[in-house]
Amino acid sequence: MSKLGILIKQLYKQKVRAKSFMLMTLLYVAIIGVIMFWSDIKGIFVNEEALEVALINETPVELESIFLTNEDIAFSFPADSKESVYNQLKEEKYDAVVVVTEENETLTADIATYSPLKLNDQSTISSFVQYAGKIYGIQQLNLTASEADKILNSEAIITTTNLNEAVADGKSEDQKQSGIWASYFVGIVIYFFIMAFLSMITTDVASEKGSRALEMLLVSVKPSTHFQSKIIGITLLALTQFTIIFGFLFVLLRFSDGGEKWDMIQTILNELSYSYVFYVLAFLFLTIILFLIIGALFGSLVSKVEEASQVMTPAIMTALVGFYVMISGVANPDTLLIKVFSYIPLTSGMVMPMRIGATDISTIEPIISLVLLIITVIVFYIISLSFYKRSVLTYSSGGVIQKIKTVLKVTT
Template sequence: MNKMGTVIGFTFRQKARTKSFIWTTIILALLITIAMNIPYLISIFKGDTAGETGGKEQVQLGLIVNDYTTVADELEQYSLTQSVTPVEWVHYPSAGDDKLRTAIAEDQVQGYVELVRPEGEGAFPQVRYASVDDEPSEEIVSLLQSGLQKAKTKAVAGDALSANQIAQITERVAIDSREVSKDEAGGGNGTAAEEQVGDINYAIIYVLMILFFTSAMMTGNMIAAEVTAEKSSRVMEILITSVSPLTQMFGKIIGIFYVGMLQIVVFALVVGGNLLLPHNEAILGQFDLRLADLNYAVLIYGLLFYILGYFLYGVLFAAVGSIVSRTEDLGQAVMPITMLSLVAFYIGIFNIAASDNMLVKVASYIPFTSPTVMLLRIGLDRAAAWEIWISLALLVAAILFFGWLASKIYRTGVLMYGKRPTIKELRKAMKAYKI
């Protein structure tokens, strides 16, 4: 056990200190940061005042009240309570006012709202919104509709309703939508169809699947490259006299697993830090992404499936690395494993909108694809607890089987030089070495 710890510690320190690992981690962290801040960066380059208003665009609009002072006051009060688009109202006497025209020409206001007397009888005014842009802002239109609806409700109800009741009437009804399959629609109890999946769960699933694929491939190739490099430099012949091949293999796998976990922790801190920025909090609100809707089971099971999936692919990469004598041949040798991981990734990504089809259900039990596909079903509440545990049990059984097979290949392959041996040659060598 002491030798195993030595191999784990040596492998971790050696890989974590390499320039390639450090620079890859830094570059990926920068790319994540840039991707999460693209809307804010765009607003800066466009010259918006987002940085001065906590990440929210400040809008100045002209307001032509005419004889509707009460309605205008209600609209202004309502806009003050909204955090999506802060509006500063500037009063003008009429749409033809010279000051208003000058303000529009000099980009001091982004448009104007005019309260116009309706044709025929009517106590509530017609509203005209003129925007400087080619297309009026959807956020401004939404704010005007909500604010004027509240003013209209108050004007009609008078003192019959309290301010709280008016606020409840004018509050928009939140609707969570999801796709329902034919099986669910005719299932009888309808409980599955009533489940709601927040948008944030889709985002988390995308991130976790991409993270699993990139991390598993990077760390898997590290394992194979480490073994092949030691074998090609003949260092393996020295190491094998002091440490058993089995201890070497699992020591390297565990050591590089710690390297992968370190990278994931760094990425998690980068994502968390960016989410805490004020302008990103506003963007999450605009896209209706609420942490309260997050299915935390997907994070717990996601970590569990990542660990087990890593070890399954890790033992395969170690076995393949042990039978390759030159690093130049490694890319071709690991291609089948890379293709397996790509299949798992693509099944998950391209079926996120149709997570109840037969392909997804079958793939969620296959050990090579279950780390991503079952994660998809968990995140969208499409998997029962017994299905998850069956998938985990099959994944553990696959790790034990392929770990046993990989250890036999490893013990034989590390001492075989020359061209890459065939399966038949490996079987002969195992029998000769009584492995």
């Protein structure tokens, strides 16, 4: 086995057997499981009874059929007087009383409670009342039931045609929605990878340097070999963790609820083009490599492992900015902020997939962003390697800038 292979094997074995790695992987798996089965888990611990709501209809129109009981709210229509129902509310036989009246040909409703309602319950009752208000308005026009239904449920058929040939064919809303969710997911994956593995590579190099094991290693291997072993080893470790997590996720999606959730995911995946998948994988891989290069370089700057978190801060802040910009794109992926950050190499991996998936972007823009990212990875690799050779055996104190200055001072 080559020296590079031995170093990678040692790093991989050491890390994959570490309790912290196992616990972290289990934690991710547990979090995913909890999210996926939240409603079932909630059902075990919280036995929520349906909200008891009394409706007093003081209008001449029949509205009772609109207020349909479901698992969250049970509507009843008492024939008692309003005062009597209010008394029952005070006795907490009801959670809320909705009194519907007519005022200037408009439906008005008063929601009376004795104990405050939860926001979610308030919103649900309000939407029932709003819908009843629409029905009431339509009925005032003396329309037939089918006419009223047509008005309420008719939707315009929208198609898009772009006459500019330079721009790719416009995406449907479904495609854009799928693009948003897929890109959101990719952004989260990149962000979590950076947070976990940037820290891992930085502290690993820093601890080898701090314990002087690095000096022993560099006698028999070149700094470039050591640098490469760290990047490849940690990438393999990340792939292992991802395989476990996504394998678990796949099994859950595929076999829980009769595959219902998997069908939903497939619907989203079917809306995504091959080019989108290619770009996502390319941005994902290159961004991860870029941050690992930076992590290894930063690790080589510190004198002891305790200083690792200090040097990592700039990279973590950059990733955080990219993540929040990507989050802002879920609401509106067409802003100037998103456009600018989709070209910055350290953030483009999180932001550009959003633009590709959720906007009608021209073909050339992702290519430019990807080329910029590739060039940055190459340039960072060359610079980092040259710097790494000089910094791994230089010990200094102070902040990142001071450390860089010291390395340059004693090695040039």
